[in-house]
Amino acid sequence: MSLPEIPSDRIAELLIHIGRSSRHEDAGSKLTPAQWTCLRFFARSNRSTRTPSGFASFHATTRGTASQIIKSLEAQDMIVRRKSPDDGRSVYFDLTDAGHVALEKDPLGDLIAVLDSLDDADRAKFLLTLNRLTSSLSDSRGARTFGTCGDCTHFTHTAQSGYCSCISEEIELDQINQLCASYSPPHLTERSADVRS
Structure with a gap:
Protein backbone atom coordinates (compact mmCIF):
# COMPACT_ATOMS: atom_id res chain seq x y z
CA MET A 1 0.00 0.00 0.00
CA SER A 2 1.52 3.32 -1.08
CA LEU A 3 1.48 6.41 1.08
CA PRO A 4 -0.75 9.31 -0.01
CA GLU A 5 0.94 12.14 -1.85
CA ILE A 6 2.13 14.91 0.49
CA PRO A 7 1.01 18.27 -0.98
CA SER A 8 3.93 20.70 -0.77
CA ASP A 9 1.65 23.68 -1.34
CA ARG A 10 -0.30 22.76 1.80
CA ILE A 11 2.93 22.62 3.83
CA ALA A 12 3.91 26.05 2.47
CA GLU A 13 0.47 27.46 3.36
CA LEU A 14 0.71 26.07 6.89
CA LEU A 15 4.19 27.56 7.39
CA ILE A 16 2.87 30.99 6.34
CA HIS A 17 -0.22 30.56 8.53
CA ILE A 18 1.86 29.62 11.57
CA GLY A 19 4.14 32.61 10.97
CA ARG A 20 1.27 35.05 10.71
CA SER A 21 -0.81 33.66 13.55
CA SER A 22 2.16 33.55 15.92
CA ARG A 23 2.99 37.21 15.26
CA HIS A 24 -0.17 38.49 16.93
CA GLU A 25 0.56 41.21 19.41
CA ASP A 26 -1.02 42.14 22.70
CA ALA A 27 -3.01 45.37 22.58
CA GLY A 28 -0.43 46.97 24.86
CA SER A 29 2.61 46.14 22.72
CA LYS A 30 4.71 49.10 21.60
CA LEU A 31 6.46 47.12 18.88
CA THR A 32 5.48 46.22 15.33
CA PRO A 33 6.16 42.72 13.91
CA ALA A 34 9.24 44.10 12.09
CA GLN A 35 10.56 45.63 15.32
CA TRP A 36 10.04 42.32 17.15
CA THR A 37 11.97 40.54 14.38
CA CYS A 38 14.81 43.04 14.70
CA LEU A 39 14.93 42.78 18.48
CA ARG A 40 15.02 38.96 18.29
CA PHE A 41 17.69 39.12 15.57
CA PHE A 42 20.01 41.30 17.64
CA ALA A 43 19.40 39.11 20.71
CA ARG A 44 20.30 35.89 18.82
CA SER A 45 23.16 37.03 16.57
CA ASN A 46 26.89 37.15 17.07
CA ARG A 47 28.58 40.55 17.17
CA SER A 48 29.77 40.55 13.55
CA THR A 49 26.20 39.86 12.36
CA ARG A 50 24.39 42.46 14.55
CA THR A 51 24.73 45.15 11.86
CA PRO A 52 22.23 47.07 9.71
CA SER A 53 23.21 45.05 6.63
CA GLY A 54 23.02 41.80 8.60
CA PHE A 55 19.48 42.61 9.72
CA ALA A 56 18.48 43.79 6.22
CA SER A 57 19.61 40.45 4.75
CA PHE A 58 17.92 38.42 7.48
CA HIS A 59 14.64 40.36 7.21
CA ALA A 60 14.80 40.28 3.37
CA THR A 61 14.38 44.04 3.12
CA THR A 62 16.34 47.05 1.91
CA ARG A 63 19.12 48.62 3.93
CA GLY A 64 17.04 51.82 4.20
CA THR A 65 14.01 50.02 5.63
CA ALA A 66 16.23 48.07 8.03
CA SER A 67 17.85 51.34 9.19
CA GLN A 68 14.43 52.85 9.93
CA ILE A 69 13.42 49.83 12.01
CA ILE A 70 16.74 49.98 13.88
CA LYS A 71 16.38 53.73 14.53
CA SER A 72 12.89 53.20 15.93
CA LEU A 73 14.23 50.64 18.42
CA GLU A 74 17.10 52.98 19.35
CA ALA A 75 14.57 55.75 19.99
CA GLN A 76 12.70 53.43 22.38
CA ASP A 77 15.99 52.56 24.16
CA MET A 78 15.62 48.88 23.21
CA ILE A 79 19.03 48.67 21.49
CA VAL A 80 22.27 50.62 21.64
CA ARG A 81 24.74 51.34 18.83
CA ARG A 82 28.42 50.50 19.40
CA LYS A 83 31.55 51.02 17.31
CA SER A 84 33.21 47.85 16.14
CA PRO A 85 36.53 47.22 17.91
CA ASP A 86 37.81 45.63 14.69
CA ASP A 87 36.88 48.51 12.38
CA GLY A 88 36.23 51.98 13.78
CA ARG A 89 33.92 52.84 10.87
CA SER A 90 31.41 50.02 11.28
CA VAL A 91 28.84 49.58 14.03
CA TYR A 92 26.98 46.76 15.72
CA PHE A 93 24.05 46.72 18.15
CA ASP A 94 23.43 45.31 21.61
CA LEU A 95 20.14 44.98 23.45
CA THR A 96 19.66 47.29 26.40
CA ASP A 97 18.04 46.22 29.65
CA ALA A 98 14.75 47.53 28.24
CA GLY A 99 15.21 45.36 25.14
CA HIS A 100 15.79 42.25 27.25
CA VAL A 101 12.71 43.05 29.36
CA ALA A 102 10.62 43.49 26.19
CA LEU A 103 11.70 40.05 24.92
CA GLU A 104 10.27 38.49 28.08
CA LYS A 105 6.84 39.40 26.62
CA ASP A 106 7.65 38.26 23.07
CA PRO A 107 4.47 37.45 21.10
CA LEU A 108 6.19 34.25 19.94
CA GLY A 109 5.81 32.93 23.49
CA ASP A 110 2.72 30.85 22.60
CA LEU A 111 4.46 29.25 19.61
CA ILE A 112 7.60 28.60 21.68
CA ALA A 113 5.48 26.90 24.35
CA VAL A 114 3.89 24.62 21.72
CA LEU A 115 7.33 23.75 20.33
CA ASP A 116 8.58 23.07 23.86
CA SER A 117 5.81 20.48 24.21
Whole structure:
Protein backbone atom coordinates (compact mmCIF):
# COMPACT_ATOMS: atom_id res chain seq x y z
CA MET A 1 0.00 0.00 0.00
CA SER A 2 1.52 3.32 -1.08
CA LEU A 3 1.48 6.41 1.08
CA PRO A 4 -0.75 9.31 -0.01
CA GLU A 5 0.94 12.14 -1.85
CA ILE A 6 2.13 14.91 0.49
CA PRO A 7 1.01 18.27 -0.98
CA SER A 8 3.93 20.70 -0.77
CA ASP A 9 1.65 23.68 -1.34
CA ARG A 10 -0.30 22.76 1.80
CA ILE A 11 2.93 22.62 3.83
CA ALA A 12 3.91 26.05 2.47
CA GLU A 13 0.47 27.46 3.36
CA LEU A 14 0.71 26.07 6.89
CA LEU A 15 4.19 27.56 7.39
CA ILE A 16 2.87 30.99 6.34
CA HIS A 17 -0.22 30.56 8.53
CA ILE A 18 1.86 29.62 11.57
CA GLY A 19 4.14 32.61 10.97
CA ARG A 20 1.27 35.05 10.71
CA SER A 21 -0.81 33.66 13.55
CA SER A 22 2.16 33.55 15.92
CA ARG A 23 2.99 37.21 15.26
CA HIS A 24 -0.17 38.49 16.93
CA GLU A 25 0.56 41.21 19.41
CA ASP A 26 -1.02 42.14 22.70
CA ALA A 27 -3.01 45.37 22.58
CA GLY A 28 -0.43 46.97 24.86
CA SER A 29 2.61 46.14 22.72
CA LYS A 30 4.71 49.10 21.60
CA LEU A 31 6.46 47.12 18.88
CA THR A 32 5.48 46.22 15.33
CA PRO A 33 6.16 42.72 13.91
CA ALA A 34 9.24 44.10 12.09
CA GLN A 35 10.56 45.63 15.32
CA TRP A 36 10.04 42.32 17.15
CA THR A 37 11.97 40.54 14.38
CA CYS A 38 14.81 43.04 14.70
CA LEU A 39 14.93 42.78 18.48
CA ARG A 40 15.02 38.96 18.29
CA PHE A 41 17.69 39.12 15.57
CA PHE A 42 20.01 41.30 17.64
CA ALA A 43 19.40 39.11 20.71
CA ARG A 44 20.30 35.89 18.82
CA SER A 45 23.16 37.03 16.57
CA ASN A 46 26.89 37.15 17.07
CA ARG A 47 28.58 40.55 17.17
CA SER A 48 29.77 40.55 13.55
CA THR A 49 26.20 39.86 12.36
CA ARG A 50 24.39 42.46 14.55
CA THR A 51 24.73 45.15 11.86
CA PRO A 52 22.23 47.07 9.71
CA SER A 53 23.21 45.05 6.63
CA GLY A 54 23.02 41.80 8.60
CA PHE A 55 19.48 42.61 9.72
CA ALA A 56 18.48 43.79 6.22
CA SER A 57 19.61 40.45 4.75
CA PHE A 58 17.92 38.42 7.48
CA HIS A 59 14.64 40.36 7.21
CA ALA A 60 14.80 40.28 3.37
CA THR A 61 14.38 44.04 3.12
CA THR A 62 16.34 47.05 1.91
CA ARG A 63 19.12 48.62 3.93
CA GLY A 64 17.04 51.82 4.20
CA THR A 65 14.01 50.02 5.63
CA ALA A 66 16.23 48.07 8.03
CA SER A 67 17.85 51.34 9.19
CA GLN A 68 14.43 52.85 9.93
CA ILE A 69 13.42 49.83 12.01
CA ILE A 70 16.74 49.98 13.88
CA LYS A 71 16.38 53.73 14.53
CA SER A 72 12.89 53.20 15.93
CA LEU A 73 14.23 50.64 18.42
CA GLU A 74 17.10 52.98 19.35
CA ALA A 75 14.57 55.75 19.99
CA GLN A 76 12.70 53.43 22.38
CA ASP A 77 15.99 52.56 24.16
CA MET A 78 15.62 48.88 23.21
CA ILE A 79 19.03 48.67 21.49
CA VAL A 80 22.27 50.62 21.64
CA ARG A 81 24.74 51.34 18.83
CA ARG A 82 28.42 50.50 19.40
CA LYS A 83 31.55 51.02 17.31
CA SER A 84 33.21 47.85 16.14
CA PRO A 85 36.53 47.22 17.91
CA ASP A 86 37.81 45.63 14.69
CA ASP A 87 36.88 48.51 12.38
CA GLY A 88 36.23 51.98 13.78
CA ARG A 89 33.92 52.84 10.87
CA SER A 90 31.41 50.02 11.28
CA VAL A 91 28.84 49.58 14.03
CA TYR A 92 26.98 46.76 15.72
CA PHE A 93 24.05 46.72 18.15
CA ASP A 94 23.43 45.31 21.61
CA LEU A 95 20.14 44.98 23.45
CA THR A 96 19.66 47.29 26.40
CA ASP A 97 18.04 46.22 29.65
CA ALA A 98 14.75 47.53 28.24
CA GLY A 99 15.21 45.36 25.14
CA HIS A 100 15.79 42.25 27.25
CA VAL A 101 12.71 43.05 29.36
CA ALA A 102 10.62 43.49 26.19
CA LEU A 103 11.70 40.05 24.92
CA GLU A 104 10.27 38.49 28.08
CA LYS A 105 6.84 39.40 26.62
CA ASP A 106 7.65 38.26 23.07
CA PRO A 107 4.47 37.45 21.10
CA LEU A 108 6.19 34.25 19.94
CA GLY A 109 5.81 32.93 23.49
CA ASP A 110 2.72 30.85 22.60
CA LEU A 111 4.46 29.25 19.61
CA ILE A 112 7.60 28.60 21.68
CA ALA A 113 5.48 26.90 24.35
CA VAL A 114 3.89 24.62 21.72
CA LEU A 115 7.33 23.75 20.33
CA ASP A 116 8.58 23.07 23.86
CA SER A 117 5.81 20.48 24.21
CA LEU A 118 7.36 18.39 21.41
CA ASP A 119 9.83 15.72 22.45
CA ASP A 120 13.53 16.39 21.83
CA ALA A 121 13.78 14.05 18.82
CA ASP A 122 10.82 15.70 17.04
CA ARG A 123 12.19 19.19 17.76
CA ALA A 124 15.63 18.20 16.44
CA LYS A 125 14.15 16.78 13.20
CA PHE A 126 11.92 19.83 12.77
CA LEU A 127 14.85 22.21 13.27
CA LEU A 128 16.98 20.27 10.79
CA THR A 129 14.16 20.39 8.20
CA LEU A 130 13.59 24.13 8.70
CA ASN A 131 17.34 24.81 8.44
CA ARG A 132 17.44 22.92 5.14
CA LEU A 133 14.39 24.78 3.82
CA THR A 134 15.84 28.15 4.80
CA SER A 135 19.26 27.41 3.33
CA SER A 136 17.89 25.98 0.08
CA LEU A 137 15.47 28.88 -0.41
CA SER A 138 18.24 31.43 0.24
CA ASP A 139 20.58 29.58 -2.10
CA SER A 140 17.99 29.46 -4.90
CA ARG A 141 17.50 33.24 -4.60
CA GLY A 142 21.19 34.07 -4.27
CA ALA A 143 20.54 35.47 -0.78
CA ARG A 144 22.64 35.19 2.34
CA THR A 145 21.96 32.15 4.53
CA PHE A 146 21.89 32.47 8.31
CA GLY A 147 22.64 29.70 10.77
CA THR A 148 24.62 28.80 13.87
CA CYS A 149 28.17 27.53 14.31
CA GLY A 150 27.24 24.03 15.39
CA ASP A 151 26.22 22.91 11.88
CA CYS A 152 28.39 25.28 9.82
CA THR A 153 31.14 23.99 7.54
CA HIS A 154 33.49 26.73 8.83
CA PHE A 155 33.19 25.41 12.41
CA THR A 156 35.35 22.77 14.09
CA HIS A 157 34.75 21.58 17.65
CA THR A 158 37.80 21.89 19.90
CA ALA A 159 38.42 20.64 23.43
CA GLN A 160 37.40 23.95 25.00
CA SER A 161 34.90 25.42 22.54
CA GLY A 162 35.28 25.68 18.77
CA TYR A 163 37.16 27.30 15.90
CA CYS A 164 35.78 29.26 12.93
CA SER A 165 37.94 29.02 9.81
CA CYS A 166 35.97 31.85 8.17
CA ILE A 167 37.14 34.45 10.69
CA SER A 168 40.17 32.44 11.92
CA GLU A 169 39.12 32.76 15.56
CA GLU A 170 38.16 30.63 18.53
CA ILE A 171 34.43 30.59 19.22
CA GLU A 172 33.35 30.65 22.86
CA LEU A 173 30.74 28.16 24.05
CA ASP A 174 28.11 30.89 24.58
CA GLN A 175 28.50 32.01 20.94
CA ILE A 176 28.07 28.62 19.24
CA ASN A 177 24.27 28.92 19.11
CA GLN A 178 24.20 32.54 17.93
CA LEU A 179 23.11 33.44 14.39
CA CYS A 180 25.92 34.21 11.96
CA ALA A 181 25.83 35.82 8.52
CA SER A 182 29.00 33.92 7.51
CA TYR A 183 27.17 30.62 7.92
CA SER A 184 27.86 27.91 5.34
CA PRO A 185 25.34 25.05 5.50
CA PRO A 186 26.75 21.54 4.99
CA HIS A 187 24.25 20.43 2.34
CA LEU A 188 25.05 23.41 0.08
CA THR A 189 28.76 22.58 0.31
CA GLU A 190 28.01 18.94 -0.52
CA ARG A 191 25.89 20.00 -3.50
CA SER A 192 28.72 22.23 -4.77
CA ALA A 193 31.16 19.33 -4.47
CA ASP A 194 28.77 17.09 -6.40
CA VAL A 195 28.54 19.63 -9.20
CA ARG A 196 32.34 19.91 -9.43
CA SER A 197 32.91 16.13 -9.58
